Amino acid sequence: MVHRLSILVILLALLAACGGQPATGAPTNMPAATNISAATSVPAPTTAPTSVPADSAAFRDTITHDRGTITLERPAERIVVFSEEFTEIMIALDLAPVGVALWRNEPTGDTFTQLPYLDQPIPGQPRYIDGNTPNLEVIAALRPDLIVYHDYGGEAGDTLYASLGQIAPTVAYSGGEVGGWKRAIQGIAQAADRVPQAEQIIAAYDARVTALTAEMAPIVQQAPVVTLLLSGIDFVGVFDARFAIGGLMQTLGFRLAVPEGTVMDESGYAAISAEILSAIEADSVVTMRFEAEKAHLADPILSTLNVPILTTEIYEGMGYTGPFAEVIHLEGFAQAFRDHYLVAASTPATTRTVTDDLGRTVTIPANP
Known part of the structure; x- marks a missing residue:
């Protein structure tokens, strides 16, 4: 294990920082099924999102994702992200999610701050959400201004995506194929005004794959x-x-x-x-x-x-x-x-x- 390294060399240098314990259980690319808690109605946030920063007035941007497009009037600051794969993106971009909906990991409390196979913590103190049975009330209470949904398709996926879209602007990416996370990191970076960082991460990844x-x-x-x-x-x-x-x-x-x-x-x-x-x-x-x-x-x-x-x-x-x-x-x-x-x-x-x-x-x- 080594100390946390700069985001500018995240994929080349952080490999040496990755560690973990052998796991038990069979593999999953996607959850076998998703049960949506409180899916019949989506409660409105009790308070408004944080105020728009003064320097974001000219930000307006349209983000293309696997299910369409969304338009944001300011950089996303309160992001809820689905899956360990997309949580890795938040770590790579040094973005602090307000919530993480995970499939393979469970917390010891209400927050989840560390993927067990990486030394680098998840920035901030994100609320844990069970990605297999996501509770929409919990997600809405976090007052997200962007939800990043790991899309596994099917009828249940369609229903969940529609429900998430009632809470906040939602982008969906399948991300299940090799390198599929690149679309997601580009979309998240565009939404959070971190495009140069995403380009560096992708370039570092591509260079390492080419070398190997x-x-x-x-x-x-x-x-x-x-x-x-x-x-x-x-x-x-x-x-x-x-x-x-x-x-x-x-x-x-x-x-x-x-x-x-x-x-x-x-x-x-x-x-x-x-x-x-x-x-x-x-x-x-x-x-x-x-x-x-x-x-x-x-x-x-x-x-x-x-x-x-x-x-x-x-x-x-x-x-x-x-x-x-x-x-x-x-x-x-x-x-x-x-x-x-x-x-x-x-x-x-x-x-x-x-x-x-x-x-x-x-x-x-x-x-x-």
Whole structure:
């Protein structure tokens, strides 16, 4: 862990500041369902929003989002934001939300000030809102002048978006795909008058992705096909490129393969039996592990495969997209390959042996 760093180098330097504890549970890109508390009517705020700053008279701006446009007459100052992914954006822009509606984290009190996988606190003392069952009365009482909604679509999503729009101007972004947070950060920055900062963050992210992709290129040439698993003590699942985390692996240049006979759902994920892992045909297997120190359901089958098994950890409360989460995942993937393939490539030969993360010695092809 390191100390908090300047927003100007947030994505390049904060990676070293990110930490966390292994999490438990299965993955979610979006909440499975949302129940809206007090959805039948939206109470009006009891007091007016804060007064318009004198220097904001000429601010008027129109923000385009995934469901349309809104026009603001002054920079947004009281923002309620949905999801851990979009809360990362508030941290990156050094904006203090008045409320955060989170899917994967719960507070010890009414406020929520720290995503567990980052050293950097959320600016201010935002009120916690359960993103899975958002209470509209609580949101309205915060007197927001902007709501940033992480849009997962469907009938429930349509209803919630409409209800939020009765409280305050609301922008909606899906953000579930790789880099989808860029639309959200641009919209939030435009609304809060932080456009230069957003441009710097996006540029830093793009530069880091470009550097990692270039570093991985020789390994991709050597071992292009990867099976990407999610592994726990009592379950195993597999991703393809439609799921955000699979898309991140593909961003590095690798091609994803799933075991023969696997039926993927429309999100790009499938829970599978450990036995089907024997049908894997890939150059390497990367397992994202919950409770990494424990024996996993998949380990006995994986140990029989004659390909390197590489591992990364899932951190508590972290999703798969967002300006920090994506870099953390990409760096984790890159480090797993560095630890094995770059070491293996140091000695000229037609084949090489490596010790993988299950402690096995495995023979792999040499670099072309």
